[in-house]
Amino acid sequence: MRPRFGTLEWGERNNGVLTRSERFRFLRNMAFLAAREATDVIRTKLGLLKPVNLELSDLAPLKCKIKSITKDGGIPSSKEFAIKF
Numbered sequence: 001m002r003p004r005f006g007t008l009e010w011g012e013r014n015n016g017v018l019t020r021s022e023r024f025r026f027l028r029n030m031a032f033l034a035a036r037e038a039t040d041v042i043r044t045k046l047g048l049l050k051p052v053n054l055e056l057s058d059l060a061p062l063k064c065k066i067k068s069i070t071k072d073g074g075i076p077s078s079k080e081f082a083i084k085f
Contacts, residue, residue, distance in 0.1 A: 005022060
């Protein structure tokens with residue numbers, strides 16, 4: 001099995017030089033990212049892409065029964081879960 005791209009084993013194998021297929025995949029990924037960025041700019045100018053400002057606290061889990069059940073005894077079995085609700 002070949003070592004993963006960018007790992008130390010990969011760098012030792014070929015002194016950090018990209019093979020033809022690795023170079024092709026890298027350029028393909030960069031072209032995809034450039035195209036996606038260009039479409040995002042166009043969508044933003046047209047008003048189709050509207051970013052949302054979120055605070056970290058907005059991403060916190062809600063307080064619910066499932067959270068309180070798991071605090072007490074870990075992951076409940078299906079029977080315990082059905083009985084509590």
